[in-house]
Amino acid sequence: MSEPVRESMEFDVVIVGGGPAGLAAAIRLRQLSPDLSVCLIEKGSEIGAHIVSGAVIEPRALAELIPDWKERGAPLNTPVTSEDMLYLTETGSLRVPLLDKVMPHMANHGNYIVSLGEVCRWLATQAEELGVEIYPGFAGADVIIERNRVVGVVTGDMGVTKEGTPGPNYQPGMELRARYTLFAEGCRGSLTKQVMAHYDLRKDVDPQTYGLGIKEVWEIPAEKHRPGLVQHSFGWPLDDSTYGGAWLYHFGENLVSYGFVVGLDYANTWLSPFEEMQRIKLHPAFRQHLEGGRRISYGARALSEGGLQAIPRLTFPGGALIGDSAGFLNVPKIKGTHTAMKSGMLAAESVVEAMKTDRVEPGAFTEKVRRSWLWPELRSARNIRPAFAHFGAKGGAVYAAIDAMLLRGRAPWTLHFKHEDSDTLKPASLSEKPFYPKPDGKLTFDRLSSVFLSATNHEEDQPVHLRLRNPSLWKPVNWDVFRAPESRYCPAGVYEAADEATNPHLQINAQNCVHCKTCDIKDPAQNIDWTTPEGGGGPNYPAGM
Amino acid sequence: MTALVLLDHEEGQIRKAALSAVTAAAQLGDVHVLVAGDASIAQAAAAVPGVAKVLHAADARYAHELAEPLAALIVSLAGQYDHIVAAAGATGKNVLPRAAALLDVQPIPDVIRIVDAETFVRPIYAGNALATVKSSDAKKVLTVRNAAFDAAASTGGNAPIEAVDAVDAPAVSKFETVQLSDSERPDLETARVVVSGGRGMQSEEKFHTLDPLADALGAAIGASRAAVDSGFVPNEYQVGQTGKIVAPELYMAFGISGAIQHLAGMKDSRVIVAINKDPEAPIFQVADYGMEADLFEVVPQLVEELKK
Amino acid sequence: MKILVPVKRVVDYNIKPRVKADGSGVDTTGVKMSMNPFDEIAVEEAVRLREKGAASEVVVVSVGVQKAQDTLRTAMAMGADRAILVLSEESPEPLAVAKVLRKLVEKEEPGLVILGKQAIDDDMNATGQMLAGLLGWGQGTFASKVEIADGHARVSREIDGGTEEVSLTLPAIITADLRLNEPRYASLPNIMKAKKKPLETIEAAELGVDMKPRLSVVSVAEPSERKAGIKVGSVGELVEKLRNEAKVI
Incomplete structure (x- = not known):
């Protein structure tokens, strides 16, 4: 197909992705500099359409961004009231005692169980009130790089046929040109991949390691609903060398968020994250919550688990990576919303500063991250996920407890990830097939x-x-x-x-x-x-x- | 109470769906029917058991059942009726809402169950939910789904025929032509019988195994998305969530596993037949008649059997 | 000639609606909403008629809640020139909508009103016919083809088992069926431009229309699931059952 004639539009800042990072950046930009033209595109049909998260969120970044979030009706309506961490065996479960001491990251006092999709929809209305232009339904298909500077993105062509030719409703994508472009695509963003490769942003950092999260939302009978209840598990059905666990949160109106995350560095080629997720629901510790309910939604998303060691260079000429595009997730906390938002806000501040002096690269971003609470938080958490990779689930848990109680996250060493997740599979002949029960159509x-x-x-x-x-x-x-x-x-x-x-x-x-x-x-x-x-x-x- | 049924017709015959409307109306009280067209149709209507009176509008302006004159006629007759009913087909849906507006009534389309004289059940959201609604209007104007009511018999009755005069209505529309599809394959979405194939059809060539069966049944041919994605048939054959939604009287699924996406497109069929080698195929959970067998053996036998 | 196109904001066609546990209706909180697909076809047809020179202006109107303005913006991004939002409760009944539209028709004096044949939420399939009745205009429902010439609209209509052609004296009402056209995408540049097109908001009450519903919803339920039937052992048995038990062949 020959290069189509594209319309083009100029903005001060273009943000790719309407998740918490992109929306927080957009809001911060207009708060700091109400005259900036800020354009945000989102590949989902609407804001929130592609958001999947647990989610228990820490309101820290939100409170910094929008101090009166409560008055403005942010949908953080279910405070965490009780929580358990369970070690599962096939038929039983052990509660991890003294959770706030052994796994302080998991202490959720002051946090809220939310639908992150709803939170994003709310953030979008805040952003629009501030004058951010938001265009859902448009995917970033290409990065425009001119004289080694990112100068915007091209949205995807619409109406291209299976064969790749323009169909009757063909609409060429549009060039959204910007002085600064922020990539907030979430984990493994497709434009982020291009930018990382072009500027070699992953040089000298650990390979990123990932997890796959699969989630269901259930509606359960009112008499069983205990809003604010948080339950996490590890152990069964995963073997000791596979990192992962399940969550279950009661929130909203008789809703339960149930989900499962598995580290994508797993080795057994026969492992099926989906079926693991299904069979955990049959365990008494989960079954009792869901029985008698109905499943109303399903989704899945990969997440970055590499933590601090795997965060790439954050800036490049003409822009920056924010949120999980960069990998700001705090793995032991299994939370990335507050860090994503904070990174977006800091990037926005850096862009505004860079703009004043017309600097090509918003380089202050890296320094701002290091000086904010983001850095120490991720630094203290940095060894826990790799410890699981090195020592297995039980060993990792013991390491996590030692790290928390004795080292307090200040270990003088840093554990590293050695492999890409694509390198860890063992051949089928060397892997053991797990037994997955047939779906029963009620729980599974x-x-x-x-x-x-x-x-x-x-x-x-x-x-x-x-x-x-x-x-x-x-x-x-x-x-x-x-x-x-x-x-x-x-x-x-x-x-x-x-x-x-x-x-x-x-x-x-x-x-x-x-x-x-x-x-x-x-x-x-x-x-x-x-x-x-x-x-x-x-x-x-x-x-x- | 008496109901007036608009008895629509095609090529000189009362539509079968209209006979279902007669059955539905009989649940509401006495049934009078309105025939706009030839005397022979009025006579056929008089023979329908359960019909107490036939109103026959012979004036030429009604011959094509155009909405503008026909709605005006219905309004002129409406005074003595509590319910005005038609089959939920193209004619009823064209004419009745117009009449309802002139009567200042909110119509109730696609009724599948009559609860009482003012309460009706109808599908909404493409059949994903069933709403029970109660009307506060003095008269009720409704169309009814033929799949939900058995058709009345066409012989055995002997109702009087009463001629009705034409009434004035704005002459703003004119019938030009009608073209009934005469292709041997009916339209997938409106076919009475659909014969459908899945990935079990194995190839584009072997998909044609279904052709003689479809011919024998006068059926449309459909396919699952797996068959479309495998390139056996073009996209317009696809039945399912992202394809066409069909609700024929008979749906025959060959080599279709029955993923929910497919079921979403055909689960409202009146009778479902599934032929599949895999006894675990989910399609069997919704099929009225299932057969565990090799479809390539079954289809030719079916064609033979149907000839008998 | 001016064309008026009423559009409705409905639950997106990709979403499987979920009946509320208390049976009071379908849960629409947080559910994606978009323009009724048949209305997109109506907008497309109107815009094409204007592009062909058969019309001079396309005005879109929606009767509903404030958020319906998103739907109107989409219609303008597809090419409509301006929009009118009539504020009311969510999803008023066709009778009420038809009465509102009659008032707007009296004010705007369009030569043609094109509507979608039905909304995919309440599946009423009535507003166009009812508006035609109230105005005394001709109606070309379930249109698969529209031609405008010499003060008439020639409309091909999808009827049971075929197509019928009618000729309507303008002004007239047309309702769009699936095959009328394939609506264009609202392109990003056009969405940006549509933000600047005029959108007028009025209250339904100002038009003096009684919006009170005539139907009350007693309950909403999920359809009962199909149950597995029987397994047959032979083709002969199958045909026998279909003939004599199910009576479908």
């Missing part, structure tokens, strides 16, 4: 009926947005060695090994994709390239997610 379900609840849709007539860099690699690597791990780690049933017995080949059902990005991360040959589909496609998560 199959992939497709789950995807159905994510309200995922993509325009049918468009090029497949999941691309194999080299299609001929699939058979010898993914099939012959690993037996199609993508058919198991994908929580949306996008990848299927078809005709297994006769002529194994990969069937990609791109329409099901919930934009979690796991395939881009975990494919053993790094052969799957997740690109943005036509804007507005993907899940349409309702309130509660």
